[in-house]
Amino acid sequence: MTVNRQWLVKRYPAQDEPLSNGLFDWTESEIPVPASGEFVVQTLYLAPGPAMRGYLEPGHSHFFSPVPVGEVMRGRGIGRIVASEHPDYAIGELFLGSLGWQDYSKQIPRGKEFVFSTKKITKPTDPVSLELGILGQSGVTAYFGLTEAGNIQTGDKVLISAAAGGVGSAAGQIARIKGAYKVVGLAGSDAKCRWLVEELGFDAAVNYKLDDFDAQLAKTFPDGIDLFFDSVGGEVLNTVLPHIAQNARVALCGFIATDYDDTDKGPINYRHLLYKRASMQGFIVFDYWERFGEAETLLREWHAEGKLKLCEDVTEGLENMPQAVQDLFSGNNFGVKICKVAG
Amino acid sequence: MTVNRQWLVKRYPAQDEPLSNGLFDWTESEIPVPASGEFVVQTLYLAPGPAMRGYLEPGHSHFFSPVPVGEVMRGRGIGRIVASEHPDYAIGELFLGSLGWQDYSKQIPRGKEFVFSTKKITKPTDPVSLELGILGQSGVTAYFGLTEAGNIQTGDKVLISAAAGGVGSAAGQIARIKGAYKVVGLAGSDAKCRWLVEELGFDAAVNYKLDDFDAQLAKTFPDGIDLFFDSVGGEVLNTVLPHIAQNARVALCGFIATDYDDTDKGPINYRHLLYKRASMQGFIVFDYWERFGEAETLLREWHAEGKLKLCEDVTEGLENMPQAVQDLFSGNNFGVKICKVAG
Numbered sequence: 001m002t003v004n005r006q007w008l009v010k011r012y013p014a015q016d017e018p019l020s021n022g023l024f025d026w027t028e029s030e031i032p033v034p035a036s037g038e039f040v041v042q043t044l045y046l047a048p049g050p051a052m053r054g055y056l057e058p059g060h061s062h063f064f065s066p067v068p069v070g071e072v073m074r075g076r077g078i079g080r081i082v083a084s085e086h087p088d089y090a091i092g093e094l095f096l097g098s099l100g101w102q103d104y105s106k107q108i109p110r111g112k113e114f115v116f117s118t119k120k121i122t123k124p125t126d127p128v129s130l131e132l133g134i135l136g137q138s139g140v141t142a143y144f145g146l147t148e149a150g151n152i153q154t155g156d157k158v159l160i161s162a163a164a165g166g167v168g169s170a171a172g173q174i175a176r177i178k179g180a181y182k183v184v185g186l187a188g189s190d191a192k193c194r195w196l197v198e199e200l201g202f203d204a205a206v207n208y209k210l211d212d213f214d215a216q217l218a219k220t221f222p223d224g225i226d227l228f229f230d231s232v233g234g235e236v237l238n239t240v241l242p243h244i245a246q247n248a249r250v251a252l253c254g255f256i257a258t259d260y261d262d263t264d265k266g267p268i269n270y271r272h273l274l275y276k277r278a279s280m281q282g283f284i285v286f287d288y289w290e291r292f293g294e295a296e297t298l299l300r301e302w303h304a305e306g307k308l309k310l311c312e313d314v315t316e317g318l319e320n321m322p323q324a325v326q327d328l329f330s331g332n333n334f335g336v337k338i339c340k341v342a343g
Numbered sequence: 344m345t346v347n348r349q350w351l352v353k354r355y356p357a358q359d360e361p362l363s364n365g366l367f368d369w370t371e372s373e374i375p376v377p378a379s380g381e382f383v384v385q386t387l388y389l390a391p392g393p394a395m396r397g398y399l400e401p402g403h404s405h406f407f408s409p410v411p412v413g414e415v416m417r418g419r420g421i422g423r424i425v426a427s428e429h430p431d432y433a434i435g436e437l438f439l440g441s442l443g444w445q446d447y448s449k450q451i452p453r454g455k456e457f458v459f460s461t462k463k464i465t466k467p468t469d470p471v472s473l474e475l476g477i478l479g480q481s482g483v484t485a486y487f488g489l490t491e492a493g494n495i496q497t498g499d500k501v502l503i504s505a506a507a508g509g510v511g512s513a514a515g516q517i518a519r520i521k522g523a524y525k526v527v528g529l530a531g532s533d534a535k536c537r538w539l540v541e542e543l544g545f546d547a548a549v550n551y552k553l554d555d556f557d558a559q560l561a562k563t564f565p566d567g568i569d570l571f572f573d574s575v576g577g578e579v580l581n582t583v584l585p586h587i588a589q590n591a592r593v594a595l596c597g598f599i600a601t602d603y604d605d606t607d608k609g610p611i612n613y614r615h616l617l618y619k620r621a622s623m624q625g626f627i628v629f630d631y632w633e634r635f636g637e638a639e640t641l642l643r644e645w646h647a648e649g650k651l652k653l654c655e656d657v658t659e660g661l662e663n664m665p666q667a668v669q670d671l672f673s674g675n676n677f678g679v680k681i682c683k684v685a686g
Contacts (some may be wrong), residue, residue, distance in 0.1 A: 054421070124437075234615075238609070252613075254617070255617070257612055262628070266613050267611040267613055269609070270595075270613065271576075271625075273595055273624070273625035273627070274595045274596075274597065274598070274627070275405040275406075275625070276625065277624075277625050277626055277627055278625055279624040280613070280616055280622065280624075281616070281620075282615075282617030282620050282621055283620055284612075314542055
């Protein structure tokens with residue numbers, strides 16, 4: 001390639017507006033050239049994530065500043081170093097970090113933020129995109145969510161929301177590996193539910209969009225849910241809470257159902273935390289950045305032993321990034337959403 | 344006394360109806376006589392509690408069955424054994440248990456429920472009513488709520504809701520004893536706020552009914568709240584959640600603000616549990632029944648050392664029990680609400 005294709009932020013979306021190409025400007029600029037202490041990475045894969053919508057809503061995110069209008073849209077990904085004026089980063093090496101929605105990014109290794117959010121990939125998986133998925137951040141999120149926030153115990157009856165998503169599909173499998181007695185997933189279609197049971201080995205799956213969701217939960221968990229790994233919130237959380245068991249744990253991973261909904265009412269049934277002497281624990285995977293290696297080693301071992309299936313849902317082409325992110329909110333993905341940009 | 348005065352349940356209250364004498368029938372019956380294996384207790388003190396309203400709302404409580412219409416209203420208290428046909432319970436001994444809203448109750452010691460909710464008082468406090476308050480269940484609730492559900496740490500900045508109540512007034516003082524860096528109470532009047540600071544040694548107190556509640560929290564906790572001991576819920580919890588610190592803990596003791604409110608919306612700001620990697624842990628003091636002695640010993644030591652002030656708000660007379668319970672919902676009490684029946 002001789003140009004650097006880029007998605008620039010054109011305007012921020014309205015409250016309920018889906019992400020679309022119209023929010024961005026597609027431009028072609030020159031491939032950057034590194035100055036001393038810098039290097040340039042060619043993007044191979046980007047990892048669409050729900051947080052990306054937050055980059056476009058000033059004042060919304062508690063973790064990230066918005067991306068200013070006119071700048072390249074922010075995004076994590078994996079690429080190959082194609083030019084370098086930094087002694088620690090050699091041409092040809094693989095790099096994971098904030099690459100942006102573009103073919104080429106200039107990286108400037110300095111400051112704590114760089115140290116705690118980027119890394120070189122020295123033993124790449126095949127395909128290397130797995131480093132962004134179940135063998136990377138999705139799997140690590142599921143791992144620490146279950147083990148730290150959820151304090152998973154042998155024999156637990158576990159429920160996973162957004163179970164067909166990247167984190168959820170990993171969480172269900174890891175729960176089984178950690179000795180759960182029963183692993184059940186929630187998903188928004190019968191096709192996804194079948195996929196969870198038949199392909200990923202969940203014991204059962206429940207379609208939360210059907211009218212009998214509550215009754216299905218009661219039937220599936222007659223003795224209650226010991227651990228609920230929740231990335232959804234909203235009505236799903238409300239419906240689940242009355243079904244938690246004594247001393248249950250809710251691992252709070254996210255709230256995609258109400259993330260951009262100002263009418264959020266909170267978990268109406270939170271009193272069941274008291275009734276059941278239960279806990280709800282929030283966590284952020286980046287708090288465990290220094291322990292990513294520990295989790296990634298385990299995830300690779302489990303995968304090598306055939307215990308952990310990897311499932312990628314690949315969108316082809318940088319031009320489709322807006323839709324790839326929107327798919328996460330529409331619930332269209334089976335497994336980890338990845339956008340293949342080159343390679 | 345030659346008769347047994349009793350409050351019988353006449354009807355259940357409507358949704359928003361306060362407790363009043365009109366819900367009960369005041370009757371006088373004969374003093375019961377124990378059969379073999381039974382004994383009779385004369386009520387000295389009753390402990391009005393918010394749970395009592397739940398006894399009058401079928402289907403509401405997750406812990407107790409409702410008291411049937413026509414039966415004596417349920418209530419815990421302390422009394423003296425005045426007749427006994429049981430070898431382990433002697434006339435003259437003090438007994439703590441479910442006495443009911445009446446002068447004399449027949450006790451039948453059998454079954455697990457009796458074992459786990461009654462006891463003889465062998466070293467009575469003076470007055471013995473303290474056994475129902477800060478040296479008893481109120482203090483024990485505060486103790487296990489802080490140490491177990493709240494996992495209190497030296498240096499914590501602690502906020503207590505319903506701080507002028509029985510449990511709250513104990514919790515604030517125990518938090519100080521356990522090494523809290525700052526102890527702040529929430530109360531519903533300026534008089535109570537002054538009382539918390541001047542009499543009980545809280546570092547500060549905030550009137551949650553004033554318009555600047557949120558601003559006062561921000562000013563009082565510029566670095567956030569490490570531990571929130573909450574018995575209130577509702578708008579108080581909503582307002583507090585954005586002020587929690589990283590890794591904060593919310594000890595969920597109750598939700599008196601919305602306990603009998605069907606329009607409960609849940610803690611809108613529960614997402615701060617995720618933003619702050621915080622937890623909310625529900626607890627029930629009766630789970631610690633077998634450890635009550637451990638807590639009661641500490642509470643007495645602290646009281647003897649002058650570290651723990653005892654504050655009772657005594658209503659005189661069995662005839663005033665309905666109002667004494669209603670006072671808890673109206674926020675009229677300073678400290679532990681006690682009803683003195685005889686003695």
